[in-house]
Amino acid sequence: MHSTAQLLAEGFLHLLFPEACIVCRGILKEELRFVCASCRAALPYTDFFKDERQYMENPAGKVLMGRIPAGFVLPFLIFQKGGSTQRLLHAIKYKGAKTLAYEMGYVYGERLCRAGFAYEIDGFLPVPLHPKKQRKRGYNQSEYFARGLAAAWHKPVAVWTQAVERHIHRASQTRKGLWERWMNVRDVFAxxxxxxxxxxxxxxxxxxxxxxxxxxxxxxxxxxxxxxxQSVGVITLAYAGDAFA
Ligand SMILES: [Zn+2]
Known part of the structure; x- marks a missing residue:
């Protein structure tokens, strides 16, 4: 894909304007993008997947219990205000870091499979964005996360991007209550x-x-x-519930 000239130009640009780690702002080594090695190691991983009894018995699983008959609810990271996960998500959503979403999916997929993930799955269904929003952002971050998961999976699995459409453009949810939020996202999918x-x-x-x-x-x-x-499970990049607020 890249020509030698392009690679040289990129390397030169990196020397002139070295990228900073989005978490600690330290200068990144050339082979890493977005997050430095020590910040990667220190991310707040949930690790719920390491114990099968925690597939549902975790704070995120409790949020969805009785609402989705899921066999597992497994977020990768814990979201805390001002924490590293927030910076990561911000970069993914607003700074075009779609490869970071993919990479996180790939790392998580590898870890799940290596740990002997106890469920058979056929594919991943990323939450679709409204087409307008996707055009504006240029990509769907959940889809890139799902594509990373699928690429690392120990057997071929699908990523369904045409199965569901999103219809109504949501207004900003930040100042709305729980019920209003629920009403607001209801029926947006088809x-x-x-x-x-x-x-x-x-x-x-x-x-x-x-x-x-x-x-x-x-x-x-x-x-x-x-x-x-036949069955349903949930995987998210982060969990931002009250248990960790
Ligand atoms: Zn760092």
């Missing part, structure tokens, strides 16, 4: 004809960037329920 056939009898993993109230994931689950998936 199953496509393709989704109806491809998700049938499949072991589906819903993928989102951040799990907070669970309203988005619940709405997505209700949308795909009609297609008759």
């Amino acid at each position: 199953l496509t004809p393709e989704g109806k056939s491809t998700l049938r009898h499949q072991k589906v993993v819903l993928v989102d960037d951040v799990l907070t109230t669970g309203a988005t994931l619940e709405a997505l689950y209700q949308t795909i329920q009609v297609a008759g998936p």
Whole structure:
């Protein structure tokens, strides 16, 4: 893909304007992007996946219990205000760091498989963005995270990007209450004809960037329920619930 000249130019630019770690602001070595090695090691990993009894028995699982009949709810990182996960998500959402979302998915996928993840899955269903939002951002961060997960998975799995569409453009949710938020995201998803056939009898993993109230994931689950998936689980990049606030 890259020509030698391009690589040389990139290396030269890196020397002139070395990239800083988005967490500690330290200068990055050339082979790493966005986050330095020591900040990577120190990220607040949940590690819920290491113990099968914690697949649902964790703070994120409790948020969705009784709302989605999931076999597992496994966020990768814990979100804390002002913490490293917040900086990471900010870079992914607003600074074009889509490869960072992919990389995080890849690392998590590898760890899950290496730990002998106890569920068979057929594919990942990233929460779709509204087309307008996706055009503006240029990509869907949840899709890149899902693509990283799939690339690292020990067997071929699908990433379904055409199965569900998002319809209503949401207003900013920051100053709304729980009920208003729920009303606001309700019915924004629609199953496509393709989704109806491809998700049938499949072991589906819903993928989102951040799990907070669970309203988005619940709405997505209700949308795909009609297609008759065989089982469902949830993987997110981060969990931002009260337990860690
Ligand atoms: Zn750092």
